[in-house]
Amino acid sequence: MSRVGDGGPAVRRLAEWDATDLLALAEEYDTPLYVIDRDRVAENCARLREAFPDADISYAVKAHTGQAVLRTVREAGLDAECASAGEVERAFEAGFTGNRIRYTAVNPPGRDLDRVVGRWQANPELTITVGAADTVDRLRDRGFDGRLCVRANPGVGAGHHEKVRTGANAKFGIPIERVADLAEAWAAEFDLVGVHAHAGSGISGDDLTAHRELVSRMGDLAREVESRGGGLEFVDVGGGFGVPYRSEEPPLDLDAVAAATREALGDVAGRSPAGCQAELGNVDATLSIEPGRYVVADAGVLLTRVNTVKEARDATVVGVDAGMTTLLRPAMYGAYHAIRNLSAGVDSDTDGEPNATGDRETVPVTVAGPICESADVLCEERPLSRPERGEVLAVGNAGAYGYEMSNTYNTRPRPAEVARSGTTVRLVRRRETAADLTELER
Incomplete structure (x- = not known):
């Protein structure tokens, strides 16, 4: 099993929080009380940008939707990946513009699609990610013909618990072997901009083999879509980067994860940070990731x-x-x-x-x-x-x-x-x- 080494950036342990300050907060605001350090959020965003300088990084909003966190993430230069219409609304409220928001629909209720399509009509740069052909039909019925990303089910998952391993769970995404055919058909009707997959949540160094396999399959998918004339803006390989909850667990080595990701995509040649492009074999697309837990x-x-x-x-x-x-x-x-x-x-x-x-x-x-x-x-x-x-x-x-x-x-x-x-x-x-x-x- 591949394992990320101990050379990753330091993680903030519980002992590093000042006890006197925390006790004062408990006294002033009572308990139970959540305390969020915006400075640490910004540091984690900067660490991700350093490890993935050529990637498009979107924060998985579901990890923490508070406005203080979202505004900090936006100011740090990350975009917003939203799992619901409510999260899309929170992202707009925090100052994200439509071109910095992706909505990833999972069996979306009709009212969610109504709200998101309404937002898209005023913000046509907003991207909608679909994980079922049925969702595309429902979007079409609502007049949507904009930026479309297709979520694949790559058949490989990882994460800290079986309940959060999404990559092989039938609930999430279209079986990867069917995506190219659908993408080719949808490209004639929508603005097909990307393909997407996500292995799971809380991925550790021990899960790097599964992460590599997912990324490799997405690279192959991107090449197949490109070979059929479907140019892509980005290939989104998800997030799920874990943090050590126990003292014996080393911090995740982001540099190693980034290197493994680029290698697994296949023949990656870095471009200038301004272009934020990564060449995926014969596919010219941006590598995209969407960490949540790691940020907050x-x-x-x-x-x-x-x-x-x-x-x-x-x-x-x-x-x-x-x-x-x-x-x-x-x-x-x-x-x-x-x-x-x-x-x-x-x-x-x-x-x-x-x-x-x-x-x-x-x-x-x-x-x-x-x-x-x-x-x-x-x-x-x-x-x-x-x-x-x-x-x-x-x-x-x-x-x-x-x-x-x-x-x-x-x-x-x-x-x-x-x-x-x-x-x-x-x-x-x-x-x-x-x-x-x-x-x-x-």
Whole structure:
């Protein structure tokens, strides 16, 4: 198995967040509280631009749709890849223009197509990516004849969990062996601008073999489409670049990923950055990627307060005010997030876990939320400085799919969110109230 080495850029670990600053935010804004560092978002965007200087990079908006994040991404020069009509609206609100927005439709509801086609009529440079011939029929019925990208199902997927491996899942894209025929037919009716595929989410160095295979198949597809007279502006090989959630996991080596991507596409000859072109054999098209998690994961933490400490038969259960409605990933994917007791005043290692040098005893604890479900735990048997009621815990790598997947199960309002840049902190999403949850009821 190919593996990316340890030479990648440093990732921001939980221990690198200033405990005093985070405790002050918890005191001022209450908990649960999401904290997003806009400076780190900008740094991650710059790192991607450096590794892929000739590529078209679009941020996968679904990772975090907050306006503070979207504006930071736009200012950093990345475009927006949107998975829904709502995300398209958010992108426009954040200042993206139509030529910097791609809408990737997955079994889109009619109202989504109505809204996006309406936006396209006023912004004809907007691109729509389709993953089914049926979607093209529905677009045609709405009068769309603009910029079309075709999503292929390459038959190979990767990612941190089976639920996010999209490349071989029948739900996503048109079987790659059928795409060239359809693209040839659609090129006569629409402005065919690209082909697209996505392996999955949270791809690690261990998944590089699958990534290479997907990219290679997309290169072959691009050449076939070109051979039939269908010139392409871009070949989009997706994103899904992972970040290390555990201390023993090295940062993803973006330079190695970029080199592997160019090699797998086939006979890539770099052009000037101004042209942003990569020659794919006999296909003159832009390499396009769409990272999401990599941009925002380590730019966010979740703060939560301890309300209960219980000595159960086989575990010390620490109850907190954040649960699976606040951060769903542990319950949904069994995902690991580093957790740190900010109030304990102990030194921590690079993963945010306490060292034995602290004054307080370190004990294995299960951190559980307030939701009436056994899956509502943030960790089990995790060594932490023994938490006490009222103390604040920080949950790391919460910037991607944290707030986005939050929900109101058990009628629990969603948390507040603050964004910081330098020394400036701003409340960017107020805390929901019970009244907010019943406002739409009749």
